Amino acid sequence: MKKRVLFLCTHNSARSVLSEGMLNHLATALGRDVRAHSAGSAPSGQINPFALQALNVAGIDTSAYRSKSWDEFTRPDAPPLSIVITVCDSAAA
Secondary structure, three states: OOEEEEEEEOOOOOHHHHHHHHHHHHHHHHOOOEEEEEEEOOOOOOOOHHHHHHHHHOOOOOOOOOOOEHHHHOOOOOOOOOEEEEOOHHHHO
């Protein structure tokens, strides 16, 4: 059964995106049935270019990455989540 992890941050522009990318990259490399997602409580609408650069340097394709709201994960058609991790205090509120 696939484990789904959601990383939450306020703007979904750096920390949560980095976490999503790295976990998906590591899960694939290790053959683990894990899928990471990221979202924000107040998404900025853009991803920090330094975060994208760091992921690209690690060999991660970021072409489909976008800053998104956590509301996308509350819809009936959203993927079921196994774990939710906040990566900043503001997103936990």
